[in-house]
Amino acid sequence: MLTEAQREIFSKLLDANWEVNRLYDRVTEKGRYQPIIDAEKEVVALTNELKEAMGKEAFDKFMMAGKKMFS
16 A cells, blocks of 8 residues: 555645645636646646655556546
């Protein structure tokens, strides 16, 4: 499963992804897109950090298991 360090990165990734979704709901109404772009960059950076920490194969397996669990 995940190490403590990987779990911490994943937790940050979930928070950042939630923030992107929140921003889409609020910011686009006002036509301000930069906060969304910044938040999406954070999601990408955290995703890459987690992938590096776990290794690509383990990361892909972990993400597939999550998709199956929530589908």
